[in-house]
């Protein structure tokens with residue numbers, strides 16, 4: 362490690378007030394992420410017990426240093442498996458520094474003027490990346506579009522800090538990943554059709570997680586009443602666009618057929 366780089370990042374850490382931020386050094390871009398604890402709130406845990414929704418599986422409580430260690434170790438593990446991740450170039454007990462791995466996928470697809478082609482391109486690439494992680498018997502833990510970045514034709518995984526109780530099996534964590542990703546697509550604001558069924562089929566074909574369709578359908582059926590209510594004109598008036606898109610996705614999931622191709 363170049364001494365002046367170390368001095369630079371230590372100074373950057375002290376002078377920045379945000380938990381994560383980018384900086385330039387020698388014309389190269391980096392991200393500094395400060396250690397902070399991970400936990401789910403009590404109400405979150407209660408909802409989970411009540412509804413048994415994979416979507417809200419509580420994250421394991423970790424201290425700031427444990428969370429930092431976990432994320433850096435996972436970045437190294439992914440790298441060994443050839444899963445694209447940014448290099449960790451500096452780490453101490455307060456923060457770590459990553460190389461820049463491009464703009465996040467959400468920033469490409471959330472634009473009001475994003476075309477169908479652009480959306481299909483990035484979503485499809487992101488699904489390939491999630492499939493690759495899952496086919497390596499891993500999970501991302503926060504697979505929303507904002508935690509996947511695109512650089513040099515590759516999709517990188519970032520924000521790997523969340524872990525879960527060991528009683529939760531890998532398939533459930535992978536299901537949660539996929540669901541979080543699908544839900545993050547409800548942020549798309551452009552007037553385009555999101556080809557959910559195609560994307561779901563692509564994921565299932567590539568991972569052979571054939572039961573996920575059934576799991577998605579079962580999950581959506583828990584929201585049946587809300588899905589129906591969200592279609593009532595009078596109620597719609599009070600719902601934000603992302604809520605409407607959320608229920609639109611859930612209606613598609615509800616109507617998924619085992620043999621949908």
Ligand SMILES: Nc1ncnc2c1ncn2[C@@H]1O[C@H](COP(=O)(O)OP(=O)(O)O)[C@@H](O)[C@H]1O
Pocket residue numbers: 380381392394447459460461462463464465507508510519520521
């Ligand atoms: N190595 C990186 N390359 C490019 N962008 C990054 C990188 N690390 C973080 N970011 C950007 O910062 C945002 C927040 O970082 P993230 O690790 O997801 O922290 P948080 O846990 O706060 O969500 C990401 O959504 C992404 O836009």
Ligand SMILES: [Mg+2]
Pocket residue numbers: 503507508520
């Ligand atoms: Mg994030």
